[in-house]
Amino acid sequence: MERIEMKINVNDFKVLEGEKVNLEKWPTHVEPVYKSKKKYHKLLEEQVEELSSLQRLHYASNRHAVLLIFQAMDAAGKDGAIRHVMSGVNPQGCQVFSFKEPSTEELEHDFLWRTTRRLPERGRIGIFNRSYYEEVLIVRVHPEILRSQGLPDGLLVEQAIWQERYRSILDLEAHLHRNGTRIIKFFLHLSEEEQRKRFLDRIDEPEKNWKFSMADIKERKFWNQYMQAYEACLSATSTEIVPWYVVPADDKKNARLIISQIILDTFKALEMSYPETDEKRQQELLSIRDQLMTEGQGSH
Structure with a gap:
């Protein structure tokens, strides 16, 4: 069956190192790469198969x-993107972790501890649905959280702590990259109006009621503060080796196709090959094959 050509330049969504991000200039909606719902399903199916x-x-x-x-405002489609894009991946090779409010144990450690424990092994894919970046996003919007984290008073200087946390994050990501971990960071860029519509859907459609809570409305009131926190974070932590991608998220289908293409491009850039069988191993396999063939002849 002929494959559908899809034109996505992933660099259109990449935040360049040193770039000062103004999210008002980054689109939340772009021309979709699919022409119909049927074409969307075909494109996604092809990408999932390749992945x-x-x-x-x-x-x-x-x-x-x-x-x-994956980082985003509520209702931006993180869960759906993960579910659809990774639907064809063997569960044995992939783990998803969602990071919500830190536990008492986690608060007794540095802010990177709980996520570092969940980093993927070689040969595997790890997915963070929210991440250590929450510590420079929600904590920045709600500084009372910072004051409840048990840090020494001398460290609670808000003018300095965010830059220090950015530095810790950059150091960690550079260390991981040097040791073979490739990190892809997605910010699903949703408009405030689209979030309003999706919240209404969650209220009006009974099967979606479980997705909605009063906390969602409470956080929506801090929209502008969140945008400022995201702008500062994206500007400070997008690097050449570990960039951020700002994915227009008002169209969920289009966002999934963009995300899957970025992941595919990252995998293709890795130098991967199936392990070669050396001569000793080849002889061992041939010996085992002879044994199995002999067993088969003896059973007749």
């Missing part, structure tokens, strides 16, 4: 780890 094949190669080559980080 599944690359994931098997990634697992077999066992040289890199891949970490996908």
Whole structure:
């Protein structure tokens, strides 16, 4: 069956190192790469199939780890993107972690501890649905959280702590990259109006009621503060080796296709190959084959 050509330049969504981000200038909606719902399903199916094949190669080559980080405002479609894009990946080679409010144990450690424990092994894909970036986003919007984290008073200087946390994050990501972990960071860029519509859907459609809580409305009131926190974060932590991608999220289908293309491009850039069988191993396999063939002849 002929494949559908899809034109996506992933660099259109990449935040360049040193770029000062103004989210008002980044679109939340772009011309969709699919022409119909049927074409969308076909494109996604092809990308999922290709990703599944690359994931098997990634697992077999066992040289890199891949970490996908998803950050967004509520209702931007993180869960759906993860579910649809990764639908063809072998569960044995992929783990998803959602990071919500830190536990008492987690608060007794540095802010990177709880996520560092969940980093993927070589040959595997790790997905963070929210991540250590929450510590420079929601905590920045709600500084009372910072004051409840048990830090020494001398460290609670708000003018300095965010830059210090950015530095810690950059150091961690550079360290992981040097040791073979490839990190892809997605910010799903949703408009305030689209979030309003999706919240209404969650209220009006009974099967979506479970997705909605009063906390969602409470956080919506801090929209502008969140945008400022995201702008500062994206500007400070997008690098050449570990960039941020700002994905227009008002169209969920289009966002999924963009995300899957970025992931595919990252995998294709890795030097992956199936392990070669040396002569000693080849002789061992031939010996085992002879044994199995002899067993088969004896059973007749």
